[in-house]
Amino acid sequence: MAIFYQVPRREMGTFYTHIGWLAFCPVYISEPDADEPTLSARNWVPEWVLSTAGMFQVAMIQVIGFFDPNWDPMLKITVTGKITRFRHPDAELSRSGRGSSEHVSGTASP
Numbered sequence: 001m002a003i004f005y006q007v008p009r010r011e012m013g014t015f016y017t018h019i020g021w022l023a024f025c026p027v028y029i030s031e032p033d034a035d036e037p038t039l040s041a042r043n044w045v046p047e048w049v050l051s052t053a054g055m056f057q058v059a060m061i062q063v064i065g066f067f068d069p070n071w072d073p074m075l076k077i078t079v080t081g082k083i084t085r086f087r088h089p090d091a092e093l094s095r096s097g098r099g100s101s102e103h104v105s106g107t108a109s110p
Helices: 047-067 091-096
Strands: 018-022 025-030 038-041 077-082
Touching (some): 025 077
């Protein structure tokens, strides 16, 4: 449950980069442009709300697929914003293995 086992602050802005909604459940999203993004219920939202939202979406997909067999089923994930509040200054360094010149050098570039 996201009440007892919350997403740690070190993963905000590094692993989970965006926030959004899956049906009626607020979620954290990792790699929103990927074919299968990782979702986690936001902190203080019980995990069963995310499960219920997923079941609701799957039920809608099955009903639409019954009436239109040529329809390509997909879960609708609404991305509402980017997580910037908890971004660690070395977040890019830890994700890619190398930092940008802004993090390496303290001098201003021309």
